Amino acid sequence: MQDTYTSTNQSIEQYWFLREGEASLHMFTRVYYNSESQPFLNGMGETRTLFRPNFALWTREWREYSDWNVESALKLGMAVGGKLKAIADLYGFRLLRQRRSTAYHSLQSPEPHSYRRLSILHDHMGNYASSQGIQYVLGETGSVSCHGAGDVSDTYAAAVWAVDYLLYLATLKVSRVYFHQGTGFLYSSWMPITSETDGTPGFLHPQYYARYNIARLIRLRRVVIVNLQEFNVTQGADSRPYVEVNLENLMGPACRARNVQVRRLTGPGADAKGGASFAGLTVDSNGALAGCEIVERLGRGVKMFVGDMEAVPISIEE
Numbered sequence: 162m163q164d165t166y167t168s169t170n171q172s173i174e175q176y177w178f179l180r181e182g183e184a185s186l187h188m189f190t191r192v193y194y195n196s197e198s199q200p201f202l203n204g205m206g207e208t209r210t211l212f213r214p215n216f217a218l219w220t221r222e223w224r225e226y227s228d229w230n231v232e233s234a235l236k237l238g239m240a241v242g243g244k245l246k247a248i249a250d251l252y253g254f255r256l257l258r259q260r261r262s263t264a265y266h267s268l269q270s271p272e273p274h275s276y277r278r279l280s281i282l283h284d285h286m287g288n289y290a291s292s293q294g295i296q297y298v299l300g301e302t303g304s305v306s307c308h309g310a311g312d313v314s315d316t317y318a319a320a321v322w323a324v325d326y327l328l329y330l331a332t333l334k335v336s337r338v339y340f341h342q343g344t345g346f347l348y349s350s351w352m353p354i355t356s357e358t359d360g361t362p363g364f365l366h367p368q369y370y371a372r373y374n375i376a377r378l379i380r381l382r383r384v385v386i387v388n389l390q391e392f393n394v395t396q397g398a399d400s401r402p403y404v405e406v407n408l409e410n411l412m413g414p415a416c417r418a419r420n421v422q423v424r425r426l427t428g429p430g431a432d433a434k435g436g437a438s439f440a441g442l443t444v445d446s447n448g449a450l451a452g453c454e455i456v457e458r459l460g461r462g463v464k465m466f467v468g469d470m471e472a473v474p475i476s477i478e479e
Contacts, residue, residue, distance in 0.1 A: 249300035309348030317428035
């Protein structure tokens with residue numbers, strides 16, 4: 162099968178074929194274009210799908226498994242043979258379909274930590290896949306549906322939210338997370354070039370610092386304190402509230418005998434679109450880290466302070 166969309170010269174080809182000795186149906190799809198006068202870069206690619214008609218996924222009636230999900234697929238024998246190493250769920254929920262009064266309330270409403278309520282599915286699927294020796298992957302996720310929302314997904318509030326969200330998913334045995342990204346998408350953490358589609362200039366959103374924060378955490382054994390209390394730029398930098406944290410309650414008395422190091426993710430406020438930093442480091446227009454790393458050392462103390470809308474990884478030197 163082949164067809165061409167005249168206005169952009171996009172073409173689609175699709176083939177079905179059987180191979181001798183295989184009880185499987187192969188389907189190959191290719192989408193491409195050739196147009197020097199009107200470039201069109203979206204949705205190009207190739208896919209290949211393999212159907213096995215004698216496999217339980219295709220021979221059983223759907224009503225036996227009314228809830229089609231990762232668990233039912235594994236129960237139908239998808240992992241038989243030991244070749245399946247990971248399975249991805251593309252139901253990466255997005256919190257809202259419209260922006261609320263502030264960036265903070267858009268990410269935390271309609272109820273505090275609502276994404277934890279919405280993540281019940283991932284809690285069950287992650288634990289079930291893990292019990293079968295399969296990695297559970299969240300194949301697509303983001304903060305606000307339909308490619309994000311202005312003054313929400315591109316703010317510092319989204320960075321603190323992402324740290325809390327990713328760490329929470331880790332407790333559900335989600336082994337990998339893929340944030341939905343695209344040219345000009347507001348919930349993309351960065352875009353290195355100007356968009357050829359609509360002219361949107363390259364950008365780096367505060368969520369990039371959340372990714373960097375988590376990347377550092379993966380390599381080290383740490384405790385992270387995330388303060389999700391609302392604080393906005395309009396409140397003034399000098400009025401930012403801080404809470405006192407007793408590390409002994411989190412880490413036990415052993416922290417008294419070791420040096421505690423703190424690297425702080427901070428920003429001007431939840432509604433800020435710039436000015437974020439992690440351990441004093443910022444990212445310049447070329448994507449390189451700039452500045453000097455600031456590591457707060459608490460000596461052998463057990464108390465520290467965390468400001469509203471800050472995420473603070475804490476490590477203990479042996």
